[in-house]
Amino acid sequence: MFQELLEKIQGLDETFDQAPAESGKVIKTTDEERTTFAIGNNSVIVTESTAELEFLEDIGEDALDKMGIDKSDFITKIEHIEVAKSKQGKGIGTRLMNEAVVEAKERGTEFTYLNASPIGTDGLPLNKLTSFYEKFGFKTFKGQGNNNLMIVKTNELKQAQPTKRSRQYK
Numbered sequence: 314m315f316q317e318l319l320e321k322i323q324g325l326d327e328t329f330d331q332a333p334a335e336s337g338k339v340i341k342t343t344d345e346e347r348t349t350f351a352i353g354n355n356s357v358i359v360t361e362s363t364a365e366l367e368f369l370e371d372i373g374e375d376a377l378d379k380m381g382i383d384k385s386d387f388i389t390k391i392e393h394i395e396v397a398k399s400k401q402g403k404g405i406g407t408r409l410m411n412e413a414v415v416e417a418k419e420r421g422t423e424f425t426y427l428n429a430s431p432i433g434t435d436g437l438p439l440n441k442l443t444s445f446y447e448k449f450g451f452k453t454f455k456g457q458g459n460n461n462l463m464i465v466k467t468n469e470l471k472q473a474q475p476t477k478r479s480r481q482y483k
Contacts, residue, residue, distance in 0.1 A: 339412055347392070350412040357394040357409040359416045361387050367426060368462055372455055380454065380464070382424060389417040389467060391427040398435040404475035410449055411472045418467055425467045427451065430460035448473035 340351045347360040364377055365384035377384055391413050396406045417425045429442045429451075437445065443453060443461050450471050451463040 337408075339408065341412070348416050350409050350416075352405050352409060353397075353400070355396045355400055355405050355409065357413045358392040359413050359420075360390050360392050361420060361422065362390050364388055364424075368455075371457065371462060376454075386424070387422050388464075389420045389422045389425040391417070391425065395432075401437070406445065407448075407473050407475045410446075414449055414470045414472050417470055420467075422467055424464055425451075425470055426462070426464045428460055429453075429463050 337352065342349045342351075347358050349356055349358050363384065364382045364386050367388065367390060369377065369384050374384060382388070391410075394406060394409060394413075396409070427446060429439065429446055431437060431439055431442055436442065439459055439461065443463070446463050448471075450465040450469050452465060453461040453463050455462040
């Protein structure tokens with residue numbers, strides 16, 4: 314099983330390398346658990362989980378009830394978005410998130426969730442990362458130090474336009 318997963322990952326890396334970010338080509342790969350969109354080595358992962366697994370421990374059942382979410386409800390989760398520091402500000406993150414928005418709507422869950430969390434030294438600062446996700450309709454429902462738990466009703470997700478700074482990149 315591990316070897317099979319490793320071969321899949323290596324295959325994805327080779328596929329992503331065949332379409333460098335400069336080509337602008339979005340590559341979609343899907344397996345039983347997730348869908349990945351990539352432009353070069355920049356990517357976003359979309360998956361499904363339950364509210365209980367994702368944030369019951371963080372916010373409690375009462376907060377879920379107030380949000381109209383049952384702990385056993387399936388939700389779409391935008392699990393990971395990564396854009397190389399050298400490619401930030403060129404519209405790649407927006408394009409990847411727009412693909413994730415379409416995927417989330419196709420999955421048909423009532424809510425879509427993500428954890429806005431700067432990763433490493435190449436990630437955007439939390440305030441910019443939060444603003445980025447707000448363009449797609451996400452709202453923070455809990456701040457946790459250097460990350461924000463964000464959610465949106467899936468039917469309220471929207472696609473965003475690249476910033477003026479990134480419009481020269483297509």
